[in-house]
Structure formats: structure tokens, C-alpha cells
Amino acid sequence: MDFRYLPVMIQTHRYYIPTTDILYPMVYGLRNPVAQEKINFEIYRLMLKIASELRQPDRITYITGSYELKANQRDFLSLTLGQLGNFGGAHPMTIIKALNMDVSTGRVYELKDLFKPGSNYVKRISEIVDGQIKERDIPLLEEFKGIWPDQDFYIVDNNLIIFFQLYEISPYVAGFPYFSIPIYKLQDIIVEDGILSRMMGI
Template identity: 50%
Template sequence: MKFPVRIVTKKIPHNSPNVNIYFPAVANLNNPDAQAKINHAIMTLLNEILIEQSYYKPELVEMVAYYEIKNNQRGILSLNLIVYSFTGGAHGMTIIKSLTFDTASGKQYSLKELFKEGSDYVKQLSAIIQVDIEKWNIQLLDEFKAIRPDQDFYIADTSLVVYFQLYEITPYYWGFPYFPIPILDVADIIMPNSPLDTMMAFT
């Protein structure tokens, strides 16, 4: 049995009380190389988001960064990094980015790597999402055609959750559009031994 990995919360020091940056780090893994890979990937992505959210710019007024663990079982770790920043104007801006790992090897998975090579996963996932958009009467900025091949996602137990950033397909007030897709609904195109395959074995 593969147990959950230990997650510790760390904070980046900052002079301003309005800037609070918390992030996760994996600890006590049996494989030190895997642990280093995972923690390096987390820090690299966090820094990219901080740059995009004006962390290093003088106009920054407020910033809050935190995380959510979406899956930590069966050797699969999937998490979200959330960064809110305010630099003036009508409202602040939030970015959510996700990372999914095999905790034994430290390998990070892209959306494409969850599916069989040559499978039209973009078309299949987009069709499922299109049905949900119509069913939930989601207001769009423009006609929805398809997800990006590298669309944001995370794994939550027996679902693949595909989501969009603020303003990506909907107005700001709609928040983040999330589309949970049961793993069994895409079972025919799942890559063997991928995180989805691992989680599907327990559905």
C-alpha cells in the first residue's frame, strides 16, 4: 500500500504584512531524488506565478499565496498553487496552477501524458466539457471550441478536473470554471501506468 506523503507548509519572508506567501514542500520521501524533483517543480512554478502577479514590482499592494492538496494517495500527488495579488484598480487578480506527480519517481505529468499516444484527448475532453457548459448554462466570453493541449488540470480521487483561468472562457464574476470528469468516462484513452490509470484501478 502506498501511503500519503508528508506535506509541510513553508513561508517566504517579506517585509510587508500585506504579502503572505505560503507553499507546500514534500518531506521524508524514501527517494531523495524524487523529493528534490517535486520540491524544485513546486518552487519553479510558484516563482513563475509570483512574477506574473507582480511580486517583484513596486506597485504591489497586497498578495496572498497558498495551496490546496487535491490528491495524496496511491503514490499520486496532485496540488494547486493559488496566488492572489492586488496592484490597484477595481479588483485584484487570482491565478491557480496545478502540479501532478508520481511520488515514487518524482515525475511530473502534463495533461498529454495522462493519455495514450495518438489519442485525441483534446477532442474527447472538449466534447465532455461542451455538454457541461450547456447543461450548467455557463456564460461564455466567446464560443467554446476546445481546450488547450496543455489545459490546467488536477486529479481528485476518481476524477480528472479540467479548469480555466479567470477571463479564459468566462467573465470575471463567474470565477474559475471547473469541470470534473469521472476517470471511467475517458478509460478508453488513458495511458497505462499513468496517474489516471493508477486511480482508476480503485474506482
């Protein structure tokens, strides 16, 4: 058995103050204690950042939150932190953010880190997303102009999942638009020996 690639052990923690109740994960038992500390710091920091973005200074904001593990294998951890803010008004607001981390080093990956320099991954992914928008007839607030270079994403099995926040490209009723892209469709531009190639087992 290759112990390097065993799933990371996760404990659920609770952040609770009046009007705020959030469940979030912490990792433990990693071979590299520095990486473990960095990963837990990034999770905790993002959890507080989301709550801060939801909290309204001029009204009472009730915030609840939880998390989902998307990938926990091959020394890679991909997860989302989601929180809902209820302001007593019309629509509550939800924010979902992802963290994608190398368990052996604690490095947090942005979308650009997955692809070769100069590969124009933004254009490539944008074209795939645009095709899925048309195919699925997703309602838009305005014409789709493409993803951001630091677009939200996570990884599930052999798929790169690109997603958008509420109101980012579509009306509230459409929820969070998610776009699943098989990694093999991007294989020619992914970093060799990088996270995506590791997830594909190549």
C-alpha cells in the same frame, strides 16, 4: 500494509517579503531523495512563477497565497497553488496553477501524458466540457473552441478536473470554471498502467 502507497508527508512553508506572503507545501521523508528534491524544486519554482506573473512593475502589488492538496495517494500527489494580487485598482487578480507528480520518480505530468498517443484526448475532453458548459449555462466571453493540449488540471479521487483561469473563457464574475470528468468516461484512451489507471485502482 503496502508502504509504497502511504500518503506523502507535507510541511507548510512560508515565503515572506514585503508585500508578499505565500504559504506553500514541501514534501519530506520520501524513499527516493532525488524525487523529493525534484518535487520540492517544482513546487517552489511554480510558487515564484505565479508571484512573478501577478506582480506589476509600475505599481505596488500585494500578493497572498496558499495551496490545496487534491490527491495524496497511490504514489501520486496532485495539488494547486493559488495566489491573489491586489493592485489597489478595481478587481484583484487570482491565479491558480496545478502540479501533478509521481512521488516515486518526481515526474511532473502534463495533460497529454495521461493519454495514449494519437487518442485525440483534446477533442474528447473538449466535447465533455462543452456539454457541461451548456448544461450549467456558464457565461462565455466567446464561443468555446476547446481545451488546450496543456490545459490546467488536477485529479481528485476518480475524477479528472479540468479548469480555466479567470478571463480564459468566461467573465470575471464566473470565477474559475471547473469541469469534473469521471475517469471511467475516458478509460479507453488513458495510458495503461498510467496515473489515471492507478487512481482507479486498475
